[in-house]
Amino acid sequence: MRRFSLPVILLLISCLAALPALACGGDDGGDSLTVITHDSFNLSEELIKQFESENHVTVKLLPKGDAGSMLTALILTKRNPEGDVAFGVDNTLLSRALDEGVFAAYTSPLTIKVPADLRGEGSNLVTPIDYGYVNFNYDIEALKKLNIEPPKKLEDLTDAKYRGLVVVENPASSSPGLAFLIATVDYFGESAYLNWWKAMRANDMKVVDGWETAYYTNFSLAGGSQPIVLSYATSPAFEQLFADPPRKDAPTANILVAKGVFRQVEYAGVLKGAKNEALARKFIDFLLSVPVQEDIPGQMAVYPVNQDAKVPEAFAAFSKVDVAPASVSAEAIAAKRDSWIEAWTKSVLR
Amino acid sequence: MDRSVDEKRPSLTARARERRPLLLVVPAGLLLAAFLAYPLQGILRESFQRDGGIGLLVEDTYYLERGWFTLWQATVSAALTLLLAVPLAWLLACHAFPGKRTIEAVLMVPFVLPTIVVAVAFSALVGPSGVANDLLTRIPGIEEPPIRILNTVWAILLAHVFYNVAVAGRIIATGWRGLDSRVEESAAMLGAGPAARFFLITLPALRNSLLAAASLVFLFCFTSFGVVLILGGPQFGTLETEIYRESLFLFRLPVAGALALAQLVVTFAAIVINARLQQATPQRTEARSTTPWDRKSAALGAAILALLLLLTAAPMAALVERSFHGGDGYTLRYYTMLDDNVRGQALFVAPIEAVRNSVVFALATVAVALPVGTLAAIGSVRARSTLAEALVQLPLGVSSVTLGLGFLVTMDQPPLNLRESPALVVIAHSLIAVPFVTRTVSARLRSLDPRLRDAAAMLGAGPARTFFAVEAPLLKGAIGVAAVLSFATSMGEFGATLLIARPEYPTIPVAIFRYLGQPGALNYGQALAMSTVLMAVTGSTFFLAERLVRVRTGGVS
Numbered sequence: 058m059r060r061f062s063l064p065v066i067l068l069l070i071s072c073l074a075a076l077p078a079l080a081c082g083g084d085d086g087g088d089s090l091t092v093i094t095h096d097s098f099n100l101s102e103e104l105i106k107q108f109e110s111e112n113h114v115t116v117k118l119l120p121k122g123d124a125g126s127m128l129t130a131l132i133l134t135k136r137n138p139e140g141d142v143a144f145g146v147d148n149t150l151l152s153r154a155l156d157e158g159v160f161a162a163y164t165s166p167l168t169i170k171v172p173a174d175l176r177g178e179g180s181n182l183v184t185p186i187d188y189g190y191v192n193f194n195y196d197i198e199a200l201k202k203l204n205i206e207p208p209k210k211l212e213d214l215t216d217a218k219y220r221g222l223v224v225v226e227n228p229a230s231s232s233p234g235l236a237f238l239i240a241t242v243d244y245f246g247e248s249a250y251l252n253w254w255k256a257m258r259a260n261d262m263k264v265v266d267g268w269e270t271a272y273y274t275n276f277s278l279a280g281g282s283q284p285i286v287l288s289y290a291t292s293p294a295f296e297q298l299f300a301d302p303p304r305k306d307a308p309t310a311n312i313l314v315a316k317g318v319f320r321q322v323e324y325a326g327v328l329k330g331a332k333n334e335a336l337a338r339k340f341i342d343f344l345l346s347v348p349v350q351e352d353i354p355g356q357m358a359v360y361p362v363n364q365d366a367k368v369p370e371a372f373a374a375f376s377k378v379d380v381a382p383a384s385v386s387a388e389a390i391a392a393k394r395d396s397w398i399e400a401w402t403k404s405v406l407r
Numbered sequence: 408m409d410r411s412v413d414e415k416r417p418s419l420t421a422r423a424r425e426r427r428p429l430l431l432v433v434p435a436g437l438l439l440a441a442f443l444a445y446p447l448q449g450i451l452r453e454s455f456q457r458d459g460g461i462g463l464l465v466e467d468t469y470y471l472e473r474g475w476f477t478l479w480q481a482t483v484s485a486a487l488t489l490l491l492a493v494p495l496a497w498l499l500a501c502h503a504f505p506g507k508r509t510i511e512a513v514l515m516v517p518f519v520l521p522t523i524v525v526a527v528a529f530s531a532l533v534g535p536s537g538v539a540n541d542l543l544t545r546i547p548g549i550e551e552p553p554i555r556i557l558n559t560v561w562a563i564l565l566a567h568v569f570y571n572v573a574v575a576g577r578i579i580a581t582g583w584r585g586l587d588s589r590v591e592e593s594a595a596m597l598g599a600g601p602a603a604r605f606f607l608i609t610l611p612a613l614r615n616s617l618l619a620a621a622s623l624v625f626l627f628c629f630t631s632f633g634v635v636l637i638l639g640g641p642q643f644g645t646l647e648t649e650i651y652r653e654s655l656f657l658f659r660l661p662v663a664g665a666l667a668l669a670q671l672v673v674t675f676a677a678i679v680i681n682a683r684l685q686q687a688t689p690q691r692t693e694a695r696s697t698t699p700w701d702r703k704s705a706a707l708g709a710a711i712l713a714l715l716l717l718l719t720a721a722p723m724a725a726l727v728e729r730s731f732h733g734g735d736g737y738t739l740r741y742y743t744m745l746d747d748n749v750r751g752q753a754l755f756v757a758p759i760e761a762v763r764n765s766v767v768f769a770l771a772t773v774a775v776a777l778p779v780g781t782l783a784a785i786g787s788v789r790a791r792s793t794l795a796e797a798l799v800q801l802p803l804g805v806s807s808v809t810l811g812l813g814f815l816v817t818m819d820q821p822p823l824n825l826r827e828s829p830a831l832v833v834i835a836h837s838l839i840a841v842p843f844v845t846r847t848v849s850a851r852l853r854s855l856d857p858r859l860r861d862a863a864a865m866l867g868a869g870p871a872r873t874f875f876a877v878e879a880p881l882l883k884g885a886i887g888v889a890a891v892l893s894f895a896t897s898m899g900e901f902g903a904t905l906l907i908a909r910p911e912y913p914t915i916p917v918a919i920f921r922y923l924g925q926p927g928a929l930n931y932g933q934a935l936a937m938s939t940v941l942m943a944v945t946g947s948t949f950f951l952a953e954r955l956v957r958v959r960t961g962g963v964s
Binding site for chain 1: 523526530557636654812815923929934
């Protein structure tokens with residue numbers, strides 16, 4: 058009996074001690090601004106603190122899973138939003154957010170610093186903050202060992218010498234997967250893109266659920282079997298920046314094919330029903346300001362949209378994109394996205 | 408007329424008295440009503456209000472195939488897990504060996520690992536350039552890496568066994584310890600060999616524990632999500648991975664809602680069948696003493712242990728090895744850098760903070776789930792209510808994605824305005840932990856000899872006194888196991904909490920995901936280091952819990 062009660066008492070005491078820590082989860086008083094983001098969002102703490110002190114506000118960053126999860130959460134809570142601003146809806150899924158009326162109109166005065174082609178559709182509702190390119194990367198060392206040249210165009214990848222060497226993400230569960238699927242529609246045309254995918258399947262292309270799996274279990278750089286991975290143009294730069302041990306070059310490089318890469322633009326918007334709309338607008342201006350725009354590349358591996366912002370040297374050295382990306386209109390994406398995914402799933406996965 | 412009424416009356420009150428223990432199930436019932444039924448109806452109503460997609464379910468055999476695969480892989484996974492869990496239970500219940508507690512703690516660790524970490528661990532061990540293939544290709548004559556299981560159905564099954572074998576083994580061992588060894592001894596005396604004794608006496612006597620373990624593993628694998636998504640790959644899919652894709656990426660909520668309902672129906676049926684098959688089988692009240700080793704059983708024991716360690720500890724060891732393996736030889740760099748916010752990130756997670764949050768959430772979960780689940784077990788076993796027992800198990804069968812979305816749409820106004828409170832995380836964890844507690848405790852309760860209670864009552868003890876003086880000490884071991892299981896559930900849960908996690912309290916899995924989300928060897932190394940921290944923290948907690956609760960196993964000191 059005594060031995061039975063001792064652990065229970067200990068347990069209860071430790072839990073009681075834990076409760077106050079849990080109870081004070083609410084507001085710490087004063088004005089606060091909640092920013093809903095996806096898991097990949099990050100910024101320098103220093104910049105956030107600066108915004109807080111300039112506006113006498115506490116900023117709360119609220120990550121809601123990946124980009125798809127975040128958008129679903131935004132839509133389901135639109136009658137009583139969890140935050141004031143949302144960051145991270147991209148041009149592949151934007152139409153869904155616009156159709157559901159998640160955002161309130163706002164055009165930042167700093168938008169004039171953003172090139173016109175990045176502003177895109179729904180520009181009075183959302184503001185572009187950054188962009189990146191989705192394309193294939195290859196493991197330089199691994200291809201050299203196999204004595205294979207990196208491909209010059211997407212068609213090359215169906216060649217027998219690339220058999221089993223390519224890994225892509227499922228467009229029905231991954232942002233870069235979906236982005237690249239849209240690029241292939243433009244590159245091959247609506248009537249032919251599925252043929253290329255079928256040929257890729259016949260050539261033993263691997264499909265995985267998401268970027269983390271592709272990059273950290275399938276990609277040869279992390280010990281996997283595939284030296285060619287669907288990732289981002291900035292990945293080689295990050296491989297150099299975060300190399301271990303430090304190195305001057307990058308272990309990977311981009312495969313850049315005109316119209317065969319997708320330019321992914323990420324937007325921010327004031328949420329309809331925001332409790333603090335004025336500050337939400339200010340936060341969007343803040344995201345577009347040069348210091349934040351120059352912070353973004355190193356934090357999130359994307360390019361700033363503000364023309365005045367400088368990018369890290371590694372980006373220019375290892376992640377320069379000098380080809381035209383696929384051009385698919387926002388209307389086409391909105392109208393056909395779901396049927397492209399459906400058709401892809403049927404021909405590649407089943 | 409009067410007479411017949413009078414005759415009925417005592418039977419009515421007798422029935423009422425029989426039902427009275429159900430009051431003990433009320434806390435669990437309230438938890439379920441407020442945090443399972445209410446959010447589920449909220450999200451389902453919201454889902455079915457939207458149009459589109461539902462026709463797909465009938466016109467396309469795809470979903471039916473996925474449903475079939477779900478059932479198939481869950482059954483096979485449960486069978487394979489049991490095949491290894493029974494030998495493990497035999498080791499744990501019947502024998503003493505050096506390092507038993509440590510091994511027990513190590514075997515439990517996989518249960519809390521995020522799937523992506525398990526994927527990385529498997530790839531470090533059996534991937535094309537993993538340790539195993541590396542060794543095998545050194546054998547002359549083997550050129551290509553011979554082990555290729557990633558992205559096959561074997562990876563799914565293997566991972567399910569990896570995750571569940573220790574939990575199943577423990578549940579069975581708890582029952583095994585209560586078996587009366589005298590029956591086996593008499594059989595031996597009468598000339599029954601070890602195989603006959605095992606198959607004809609021990610296995611049938613373990614019926615309840617085997618069923619409890621099998622159905623638990625079945626439920627886990629039926630609602631399996633990360634393993635199928637990540638290790639299997641998109642060519643495989645369970646109902647849960649389809650629900651995930653449909654609701655979080657394709658945004659076809661009616662399809663997701665219908666699939667979630669289908670999943671609920673199947674899992675509830677499995678739960679009820681399991682509860683029906685459970686029988687009251689009184690067992691010995693004092694723990695059985697461990698059997699001394701003879702040469703044969705020692706060899707068998709060593710072989711079983713080696714196999715289990717190869718399956719569970721080897722992938723983890725490969726992961727740990729990699730976390731120390733820098734580009735230029737062995738290093739502690741990934742660990743020392745964990746505490747260093749190099750990029751000055753606003754969402755930086757300091758490891759010590761993540762560890763503290765994870766442990767606090769887990770302890771709070773134990774504090775909620777242990778009393779609620781134990782009471783529910785006592786109540787439903789006493790009232791002999793299969794339905795009550797089955798209902799408490801329901802959270803195990805609910806789609807965690809659907810439940811998470813349900814929290815989002817319903818927990819945003821009084822009286823349950825909890826969307827911004829970390830208490831909701833604890834509640835979500837508890838919801839999933841309660842079934843474990845109830846299951847473990849009720850299995851033990853059923854095995855108690857009812858004559859014990861009768862004797863206590865005869866001697867004048869009230870129900871409360873009977874419980875605390877007679878039964879509670881006998882339930883000690885089961886409650887200890889229940890506490891460890893609910894702690895582990897909380898440390899590893901991130902399905903339902905994905906959408907309600909609070910950024911103020913990042914946990915260890917959150918920290919791991921931060922690093923795995925970006926390219927670069929340093930980020931990868933730090934993710935592995937953080938995973939090692941998670942394994943170390945949970946492993947040592949299990950070890951400590953074991954000491955604290957002291958599951959008495961006879962000969963072990």
